[in-house]
Amino acid sequence: MNFNFSPIGEVPKRATIPEDCDVVFVSDMFVEDYVGGAELTSEALIESSPLSVHKLRSKDVDLKMLESGVSKFWIFGNFSQMDLQLIPTIVANMNYSVLEYDYKYCSYRSPEKHQAATGKPCDCHEDTHGKIISAFYYGAKSLWWMSEAQESVYHSKFPFLKERANTVLSSVFSERFFASVKTLVEKYKNSERSGWIVLNSDSWIKGTDDAISWCEKNNKSYNVIGGLSHDKVLDAMAQAEGFVYLPKGNDTCPRMVIEAKLLGCKLHLNDYVQH
16 A cells, blocks of 8 residues: 655645545544654655645545545544544445554543543543544554554454454654754764663653653753754754653554664663554
8 A cells, every 4th residue: 555645734624524535544543733753654654755745634524525535445544533434334345454553442542541431441442432443443444553562452352353464554754854863863973972862752652751760760950841843852852862662552563663773772661662
């Protein structure tokens, strides 16, 4: 499957799917909205494909959109803002694939967060929400996963998904990214590395407090980074001694871990990092 996407810029708002596109890519957000790992992977696919792809935010998916794009191939990335009542219509009428970035069968998108929030183990795979999501995935032409560990979790909960075409995609990087890495490695090759990087995130699963505690317990100087452009984050990692990342739940393929490794950082991780 080849993907192509419109260039970076504002995603157009339309009432219907344009006739001249080949693929419709659905996501909660694109890089125009938020520069996160999922969005960067989607955008890397954007840059590499010969097909014409229309970006559609999940909140804008409705029956009219589906009807106007019934002849197109659809890709569903993150879709937490989509009306799940549309799923039976999608399964029955659309040709589509799913690119799963996390654990959307769980109402919290994380079984570990589910347990932390409710005090009970996640049983979403047995309730209506989980069954709707699994039916949606089973109706797909192909399923794309971030890691083998993530795929294994899904297959343990929904063994019938093994019948679909399953592929571990991992994070995806553009040619421009690799050129940036090469430039940064060369720029700082004679510089002494110092300090550990901690991701500053309000997300429970990212484990920022645990990473800070590890640095302080082990007398590591550290820099908590957040709110920077992607280029500045890469520049900081190219100069750092290491990157500490201790998520509180399964993180399917945290992009920053790969970036830090490519830029020469030491890594301190836990078993929730699912690469």
